[in-house]
Amino acid sequence: MTDVALFGAGRIGKIHAGNIVRQPGVRLKYVVDVNATAAAELAQKYGAQVGSAEQVFGDAVVKAVVIGSSTRAAAAKKAIFCEKPVDLSLARARDCAQAVAKAGVTCLIGFQRRYDPTFAALKDRLAAGEIGEPQMLLVTSRDPGPPPVDYIKVSGGIFKDMLIHDFDIFRWILGDEAATVHATGSCLTDPAIATAGDIDAAAVTIRTRRGRLAQINTSRRAAYGYDQRFEVLGSKGMLQAGNHKPTEVTAATAQSVSLDKPEHFFLERYRVAYANEMAHFFDALAKGAPVKTTIEDGVKALELAEAATTSWREKRIVEL
Amino acid sequence: MTDVALFGAGRIGKIHAGNIVRQPGVRLKYVVDVNATAAAELAQKYGAQVGSAEQVFGDAVVKAVVIGSSTRAAAAKKAIFCEKPVDLSLARARDCAQAVAKAGVTCLIGFQRRYDPTFAALKDRLAAGEIGEPQMLLVTSRDPGPPPVDYIKVSGGIFKDMLIHDFDIFRWILGDEAATVHATGSCLTDPAIATAGDIDAAAVTIRTRRGRLAQINTSRRAAYGYDQRFEVLGSKGMLQAGNHKPTEVTAATAQSVSLDKPEHFFLERYRVAYANEMAHFFDALAKGAPVKTTIEDGVKALELAEAATTSWREKRIVEL
Amino acid sequence: MTDVALFGAGRIGKIHAGNIVRQPGVRLKYVVDVNATAAAELAQKYGAQVGSAEQVFGDAVVKAVVIGSSTRAAAAKKAIFCEKPVDLSLARARDCAQAVAKAGVTCLIGFQRRYDPTFAALKDRLAAGEIGEPQMLLVTSRDPGPPPVDYIKVSGGIFKDMLIHDFDIFRWILGDEAATVHATGSCLTDPAIATAGDIDAAAVTIRTRRGRLAQINTSRRAAYGYDQRFEVLGSKGMLQAGNHKPTEVTAATAQSVSLDKPEHFFLERYRVAYANEMAHFFDALAKGAPVKTTIEDGVKALELAEAATTSWREKRIVEL
C-alpha cells in the first residue's frame, strides 16, 4: 500500500484526491491546506487525516506527495506529483530540478494536457509518421473568463500562468527546442488587468532550431467558453485536435443549425486527463519507470514563458 | 446549331432557360406558356420568340423540347427533356413511354438529383465498391414548407408529387427493384392538407427482391429548411450524402456553436444539378448516346408512388 | 449502508459492480454467478463474497439486487435493478410487473440509453419545447458485429434482443403509444443467422395514436462500428443525437479528411450512461422516489418487440 499526502484542498486538489483514491494499492493519508475547513472536509470524504507539512515530511510511510513543495519533498525523498509551474522564479525552479535529480526521486510535472485522450492520440499518430515530419504548429488556448485581478497580480503574468501549458505542448509536439521567441499582446477585455501589469490577449511565435514554426494565440476571455485546440502541419498532412463537447446533440431550427459549446473549463475538459495523469504517476512509481512529464519539462516551459515575457515587455525578438 | 423549344416560363422554366442558352451549339428558339407575359419576358431575355405548341411541333428545325408534353413531342420526333412525373396517370405514362420507344427519340426524365455533385459522387463511390454491397438505404426528404393547398389538390398526392424523386433515388442507389412497399403517413402541420385528401408526413419502407431495405421519411414542412440527405449501409461501410450549406461560416457565441442552415429550397440546392442535367441532355443528343434518366425510370418511380399511395390509403403492404 | 447483491459477473456485470461500489453509502455484499471463477474474481476485486440466490434472498440486510430474477426478488422485498428485457415471454414479464407492483418494491429496468448524456440532453430540450411538438423520429441502431449464433438462437430474435432499446427510445421521445407496427427484415450478412431463425437487418415503422411516425433501422453488422443515432423532427425544428467519438482528432492527408470512428461498442458508448443509471437507482432508493425507467416501460417495449416480430413473420401490419 502506497501512502500519499495531498497538499491543497481547493478546486484542483479535490480532483486529485478523487483520482488518488481510485488508484489500486494507493491510500490518501494526509490532506494539507492552510484552509483548515477545506482540508478537514476533503480528508473526511476520503478517510484521510488533516496533516501539516512537518507531519508529512517526517512520516516515513508517506511515499509520495501531490502538488507538493518540490524541493523540500525531494529532500525528504518523497516521490512528487508537482503542479505547474514548478516555480514562478526560473532560478528556484532550476534549484528544485537539481534537488530532485540529486535526491533521485520521481517527479511528475502536472502538464495534464499530455494525458488528454485527444492530445495523446494526436501525438501517437504524429509519432507513428501519419503526417510525416512536423513543420508548423498552431495552438489556440482561451479561457472562458479571467481569474480575479488579485490572482493575476501574483500569477507571474499570462505567459507563466496560462501559456506555460502551451509552451509544453509546443515542445512535446514539435519535438524540437526554441531558437527564437516573439511575443506581443494587449489588454482588450478589462483595464484592471493592464493596471495589474498584465495582458489578456497574446500572440507568440516560436522558431525552432530546425526551422519549424509555432504560433500560439491566447485570450483570457472567450465568450463561448474554454477553447483548447491545436493543429500540426506535417510534410504529409495535418492533424488537428478539436474541442470536446458535453453532448453530441445538434439542433436545427428556423434560426440556425447549432452544436454544443465546448466543455466549460479545465475541470471538465481535462477530467479524463487528470485521472490518466494520476494513474500514470502511480504506475511509474510502482514500476520504477520514468514519468512522461518531468521536472526538466517544467523548467523548459518556464524558460519559454520567461522569454515570451521579455519579448513582450521589451518589444524584441528573444534568442534562446 | 440545335434549336430548342421551352414549355413553361415559371420558376423551374427560368432555370432551364438559363441552362439551355449556356450549352454550346444550342439555341432557344421558342418559349411556350399559357401565361403570355411570362413567356414574353423569358423569350426576350434570351433572344427567343414566344411560340405555341402548334408552332413548335410543326417547326422542323426544332430538334428538342424541354418540359414537353412527351407523347405529342415523341410523335413529332423531337428529343424530349421531360420533368417528372411523366404523368399523374400510370397508364398514360406507360403510353408515353411506348410512344417514345416507338418514335425512337431521346427522352430524359428530369430526375435532377442524380446530377447533383454530392449524390453523383456517392453513387460513383458505391459503384466502385467502396462500401461493398449495398444493404440498406435511408432517405430524408423534407420541404421547408408546403405548396398552396390548391396545388396539392391537383398534385397527385405526396407520393407522386414529392416522393417520386426519392423513389428514383431508391432504384438508382440500391440497384434493385421493389418487392414490397409499405407506406403510412399523417397530416400534422395543416388540416387543410387533410381536407384536400393528402398528408404532409410520410414514412415508406421498401424491401427489394434481393432483400435490401429502404426507408424514406418525408415532411412537407421542416422549420429549418430544405433537408435532402440519404445514407447507404453496405457490407463494408456507409456512405452519407449531407445537405449543402450556403457558406462555411461557424459562429461560436455564449449561446451556442452554430452553422448555416441547409440551402433554402430546390432551386438553390439543385442549381448545379439542373445545369449538369441540361448539359448531359444536349451532350447525349450530340453523341447519340443514351441518357442517364430514361422515361422507363420515370415510369418505375411512378409505379412505386402508386404502390405507396395504395399502401397508405388501404393500410396494407403492397406487393409488386 | 445499503447492501447489494449482484447477479452476473460477466461483461455487463463487471460494469455494474464498478458502478455499485462507487455509490456513496452502498456496499456490494454478494456476487452470484453460475461461473464460480468469474464470481470469485469479481467478488474479491470489490471486497464482496460469492453468494447463491438462496443466500441473497434469505439475507435481510440485502436491500437491493442488480440484474436480479425480478419476480423472486420482488417476493423477497428487494429493490430491483433489472436488465432488459424483463423476460422473453410477454406473459411472464407481465406477471413480474404484477409481482413488483404487489410487493411495492422499486424496480428499475436497465434502459441505460435514457441516462446517456447526449440522449438525455436531447430529451430535456425536446421537453423544454425547443422544437415544438415532435412529429417524426428516426432511429439508427447498428452493432459492429453479430453475437455468436448460439446466443442468437436463445436471444428471442432481433426485435427482443436488439430493438428492445429502440422501442423504449421511441416511447420516451415521442411521448405517445404505438397504434400500428410494421416490420420487415432480411438476413444479409451471415446465412447462419437465417438458419437460426433470425434476421440481421430490420426496418420498423410505427404510427402512434396521435399520428406521429417513427422509423427504426438496424443491422447486426456495421463495418465502421457501433452506430447509435436518432433524430426527432418537431413542428419548430429538429434535434439530432449523434455518435460519440473516442477523440476529437481530425487528420487531413493526400487521401482524405478523416475523423474517429464512433465509440467501439456499448460498453464504451454507454459507460457514462451505465454509471448515471446506477447512481439514479440508489438515489431513487434513498429518496423513496420513482425511477425513470420502470418495469412498465420494460413491458411496453416488449409488447412492441412482439408486435414487430409478428409483423415481420406474418408479413402484415400489426395493430395495437
Added chain:
Amino acid sequence: MTDVALFGAGRIGKIHAGNIVRQPGVRLKYVVDVNATAAAELAQKYGAQVGSAEQVFGDAVVKAVVIGSSTRAAAAKKAIFCEKPVDLSLARARDCAQAVAKAGVTCLIGFQRRYDPTFAALKDRLAAGEIGEPQMLLVTSRDPGPPPVDYIKVSGGIFKDMLIHDFDIFRWILGDEAATVHATGSCLTDPAIATAGDIDAAAVTIRTRRGRLAQINTSRRAAYGYDQRFEVLGSKGMLQAGNHKPTEVTAATAQSVSLDKPEHFFLERYRVAYANEMAHFFDALAKGAPVKTTIEDGVKALELAEAATTSWREKRIVEL
C-alpha cells in the same frame, strides 16, 4: 454596351473571360497576350478579337480593361480591373495609385477573397455586431504545392506573392491598420526555394494601432490541398470561415470516417468569388459607384508585404 479588353489569356485570364461575357451589357472586344495562340483561342471562344496594347489604349470604345497595366490604362482613361499585387515595387504601385486618382477612373484590385460567399458572409455578420468588437484574427493560407522555382524567383517572394491576399484579409476583417509586423519563416519543403532566395513556410504577427492581434500562417505545400481558413475572436464570440468541399459525402469504413478534402486550388475554391468580383466591377462601373477593393487597398497590402519581408530578412520587428 460596354466594350472590354482582357490582358492575359492564361489560367486566370480564362476565368475572367468567362465571367466578363456573362455580364449583361458587356462585350469582350480584345484579348491581348504575348502568347498569340492562347490569345487567339480565347478570343475565338468568346467572339472577341486578338489585340495589342496599342490597339486597346487607342480604341475609344473600350471602356474597361481587365488585368491591365494600370498606369497606362489610367492615362488612357479606362476603367481598370487589376490583379494583385499592383506592382512588386511599392514605389511604382504608389505611382500607379496616383495615376488612377489623377485620371479619376474606377480601379478594382483583384482581392477576390472579399467576394467569396463564406468570407463575405463572415464580414457582414462581424459588421452587424454578432461577435462584438474584433480582437484577434487567425489566418491559415496554404497552397497544395509550390509554383515552379523559376516563377518563385520573379514572384517578389512569399510575402508579396502569397500573403498579399492575407494582408488584405487582415485589414478588411480587423478594420484597423498595422502598428508592428513580425515575420519569420523557413524553407522546409524544397531546398531549391531557399536557393531562389525565398521560403516556403511563414508565420506573421501583426499588432494593430488599437492593440488588436493577427497571426497568419502559410505554407507553399499542404499535402491535403488548398487550405484557406480564418477565424476572428470578438468580445462576444468567434466567427470562423472554413474550407469549401467539392461534395458533402461522408464515408464510414472499418478504417475511419472521412470527408472530402477542400476544393483543390484557387480556381475551384474562388470560382464564385471571381464571378462575383467581375459582376461587382461592372455593376460599380454602370452605377458610377465606388468599388469594394480599391487601389489603395492594393498599396496597403503591399506595404505590409514589404514590412513582413523586411522583418523576416532582418530578423526584427518592423514598425509602421
